[in-house]
Every structure is written in structure tokens, then in C-alpha cells.
Amino acid sequence: MSTETFEFQVEARQLLQLMIHSVYSNKDVFLRELVSNASDALDKLRLAALREDAPDADVSDLHIEIETDPEARTLTVRDNGIGMSYDEVGRLIGTIANSGTAQFVRELREAQDTGSAEGLIGQFGVGFYSGFMVADEMTLVTRRAGEAQGTRWSSRGEGTYTLEAVHDAPQGTSVTLHLKPADDEDKLHDYTSEWTVREIVKRYSDFITWPIRMTPKRGEGDDAAPAAETLNSMKALWARSRDEVSDDEYHELYKHISHDWREPLETVRLQAEGTFEYQALLFVPSHAPHDLYNQGYKRGVQLYVKRVFIMDDCEALLPPYLRFVKGVVDAADLSLNVSREILQQDRHIRMMQRRLTKKVVSTIKDMMTAAPDRYATFWREFGAVLKEGLLSDSDNRDALLAVSSFATTHSEDEPTTLRGYVERMKEGQDAVYYLTGESRQSIENSPHMEAFRAKGVEVLLLTDPVDEVWADVVGEFDGKPLRSVAKGEVDLDGESGEQADGEREKQSEEYAGLLAWMNERLDEDVKEVRLSSRLTVSPACIVSDANDLTPALENMYRAMGQEVPRARRILELNPEHRLVKGLNKAYQEREDHSGLAETAELLHGLAVLAEGGRPKEPGRFVKLVADSLERTL
The missing domain is CATH 3.30.230.80 (Ribosomal Protein S5; domain 2)
Structure with a gap:
């Protein structure tokens, strides 16, 4: 088979140029990457042999070998592991078009400090190409264990690479780096120096379970070739x-x-x-x-x-x-x-x-x-992942709750544990309150928070998607129920004793007619219209029944392909708001209530918008708002 030349993709060429003109201060990482790849190849071959998947493979002396040539300025890392076929080389080495390449290029350009930059090599799985930090050209020769034909891959990192079949390749993989010309920096990092190679292997790869060998150069006057030395301890x-x-x-x-x-x-x-x-x-x-x-x-x-x-x-x-x-x-x-x-x-x-x-x-x-x-x-970094265990691992749920922390209205900066929340609960408070949303800001601006803010009742602010699910599943902590401030009825007055039952009964009687009419008028959209004890500023809000799914949870299930019926929700009115008072007065004074229908519809639409939802018919809602504004001029 003749030599074939291929072009790297655009992102791959950008990545290679970044490697060649590297921002990395510690270029030693290329050697530990190549040694690590060789170790993986040996692991895979031994496992294949144990499972009898590679019957013709030679596993008698599995090892990694490093060879330096100061005159030719080359460094070779060789293993007799699993190797690669021609197609595998083209797929695994010849292209860098793996997911995340564009992100790697972007983050590498943006990385300012050495630690941040060096962390990206392994994270994006492009360690093989780190060889271009020190080499003008890289050549790889490989033969998959049990196959007769080998493959040679070569590139100068300038946008193209070559592939050709070879018939004299030993089992395993050999990577040869044609090092860049020596300069002042190379005096400290001479990768053709046996001492430099020993030091890097000892520092980064001493624990690798395969022998990493290097044969010292024959000294002047020595007749016998020196024996290969093992550079690592191989201790697990x-x-x-x-x-x-x-x-x-x-x-x-x-x-x-x-x-x-x-x-x-x-x-x-x-x-x-x-x-x-x-x-x-x-x-x-x-x-x-x-x-x-x-x-x-x-x-x-x-x-x-x-x-x-x-x-x-x-x-x-x-x-x-x-x-x-x-x-x-x-x-x-x-x-x-x-x-x-x-x-x-x-x-x-x-x-x-x-x-x-x-x-x-x-x-x-x-x-x-x-x-x-x-x-x-x-x-x-990992809190959102760990909280998945609150759903799936009932055996460790209590332990996971104990190590979880949450944003809270108690502090702008410091999250709280559930234990800390319970210890701060007000006298008479019988539940741990929370609200879910896309961000802290959107939750704090929610109408559902108004009475809690006014009365100084702490609320957990849950912004991870998984929070929508686990809070319902867990149900309680330390005997205290977890209760969403956007679900069910909230009776903060009963907890603080600030409002007499008689006062609430009076309001219920005063608004009974309006509520009954709005229940009938908005029957297609809401399950119930009732007075609210959670609003202090807004005219209305939408809440879910205690046992209903939240809209966010409904959408989550639908995104996963699960059909769930869309639940009608509850519209709560603030009896102290001027708009609601005015609507109630108009209802009581007029015999014909048809002219109030648009105001009732507007109240419902405003409540939907306030929680981040979308009116059922956005175009109609906009027209109602425009007509209402026009009448005020």
C-alpha cells in the first residue's frame, strides 16, 4: 500500500499550532503522556491474553522502552503492547476530531496560569499531541497484536499527516519524536539526556506497574554493550x-x-x-x-x-x-x-x-x-451530581443530606446545611421552606417569596435541575417536612400569630362572590382561584397543589420522552392589592360582569409571567395589555 496523505480538520490544525507554540511552561508533560499511553497498551494486551482474545500475541516480556539519540536529536518511546491496526491509527491518532476539541482550543487560549493550562491536556484527551511542544516531527509505527501488517503515521504538525502500511513492524507501538533544535532552554530540558529522562520517569511514572527500561549509551573504551536499566520501582x-x-x-x-x-x-x-x-x-x-x-x-x-x-x-x-x-x-x-x-x-x-x-x-x-x-x-464542582444520590440511593440518603449545602435567604454568600436551617427555625415554624428556579435572582424576585421575606422566614434557594425532583422524593429532614413555597397553602400568620382567624374569615366572605365568578370564568386554565397569604406586593401568583408536579418538573419529564398530563394550577389573589380590591369592588357594584373578564384574564397572565412561565396565547395577552394601557391615557 502506498503512502497516503490526509489533512487535519480546522480545529485540529489550530490545536497543533497551539501545541507547537505552546503556552505550557513545563514541557515534561509530553513524556509522561507517552509513557502513560504505552502503559495502557500493555494493560490491554495482558487482559486480552487472559481472556484468550489475542492467541498469537507475545506476552513473554511486556515492557516500555525509552531510547535517546543525541546526534540525531530523537527520543523514542516504545512498547510491545496491544498496538493498533491501520484503521485504528487513522481513527485514533490521525484525527483529533473528538468532542470537545473546539472547547479545548478556546480554553487553552484563555488559560493564563500554568496550572490551569496544563490541566487541559489530560482533560481533553489530546496528550499524544503534546509531543509537538518539543518536536518538529512525530513518527508512529505500530502493529496490532496478532496481525501481520503494521502502520506508519507521520506528521510535522503543519496541517497534514501521512499513513502507510509496513511489513516489518514489531508488535506494539513506537513513537519517535524528532526534537526541535537545541536552544538556551534546552540546556535545562535536554530530552536526549539520559539523566533528564531518568528524572522525569522517576518523578511522574515511578508507580507504573510495567518496567520502563532504557539502555545507557556505551562509554568510550567499553567493549561490552551495557545492559538495559529499569527506571521505575513498579510498586503499586x-x-x-x-x-x-x-x-x-x-x-x-x-x-x-x-x-x-x-x-x-x-x-x-x-x-x-x-x-x-x-x-x-x-x-x-x-x-x-x-x-x-x-x-x-x-x-x-x-x-x-x-x-x-x-x-x-x-x-x-x-x-x-x-x-x-x-x-x-x-x-x-x-x-x-x-x-x-x-x-x-x-x-x-x-x-x-x-x-x-x-x-x-x-x-x-x-x-x-x-x-x-x-x-x-x-x-x-460536584454538588449537583452528588444530589442525584438523594433520588437513587435511599440507603445513604441521610448521610448525603448531611453533607449537602444550599443557598439560602439567610446569607448572600454562605450556603447552609439542613441542620443549620433547622437550628435557625422560628418558634412555631413546622417546615423547611424552599423554592426552585433557574437562578438565585429569579427566585428572590418571585412573588411566592414576598410573605416569607416580610416575616423573616428563611427559604432555601434551589437552582440545580435535580432539585426539582429530590425535594419531593426526600420529603423531610429531622422530622421537619420539606415544603415548597410555590405549592399548597402557606399559613405564616398561624405560625407567627399576627392575624386572627376572624379577620381571614371576614376577607373570605368579602371576596366570595369574585372568587366564585373567577373560578367559573378561568375554569379551563386553573383548578381554583383563592385568596393568598403569601403575597404582600404582587396582585396574584400561580401555585401548584400540594401533590402536583411543578411546571419545570413536567417539562423535564417530557424532555425525557415521558408523557405527563398538564395539571391545572391554582391562582392566588392578594386581597390587600389595589388592583384586586378594585376588581372586587367593580364585581360587587355591577350586575353585568362580562366587562371584567379581560381584567381577570390579565391577572392570570401576569401571575404566569411572574413565575417565568408563558401565557397560553401570548398574542392575545399582549393585545389585552395594550388595550388596557390605551384606556388609561
């Missing part, structure tokens, strides 16, 4: 005692398995002994990945059995609401040939999931009290 960090491992080593392991070059927020160790033994080393990231909420997001931790890598992204070990957790679990008594389907049913796996989940949640609780700044970072 999770199998070593805490005293033997530094935080830096833990952090490098995290960066290796997560492809996130920021340091983790928290490290979680667990060693289970007894009838079923396993070790776990988990990490809570400090930053949510860009695709955390995408359907295709790869979740789960790495699974090992007796130090043998079994699979990446083992979903069965942690629930979906902890999908941001990265790490390693090494079990002693699982089959080496275990599959994802078997894992879902394995009782040991279920036992491990329960224990690991409790450990992670208890770690978050400890962080909450011992390191509030780190907890604040965690909640900002």
Missing part, C-alpha cells in the same frame, strides 16, 4: 503503607489514571480484610471535567485483581452520583476473566460498592468540618 502505591508514600506520589498516580494534571482535592484509602480482601485508593478531583454531564461520560474506577489490570471505568464499583471519583480498586478473590455483565451481579462487587460509597461520603463529611475551603470547592 495502593499496596504500600501510608508512611511509605508521599502526597506527591499519590498525586502523580491520580494524574496518571485520570488524565487530569491538577492535584486531587482529597485522597481516600481503604483496606478491607477478612473473608473478602481488597484495597482501594480513590481520589476526589478538584475540578469537574467538561463532559461530566454528557451521556457518553466514562465513569468508574480501575479494577485490578491481585495487581493484574482488569478494566478501566468499572461502573459497578461506585454509584452514578459518584461518577467523578477516580482511582484504583485491587481485589484478591475475583476471577481474572470477569466481565462487565458478571460484575453487575457479583455479590462481592455489590459489597465493595456499598463500602466504597460510605467511605467516600464519610470523607466528604470530614472535609466539611476539617477543611471547609476544600469542601466549598467540592460542592461548587
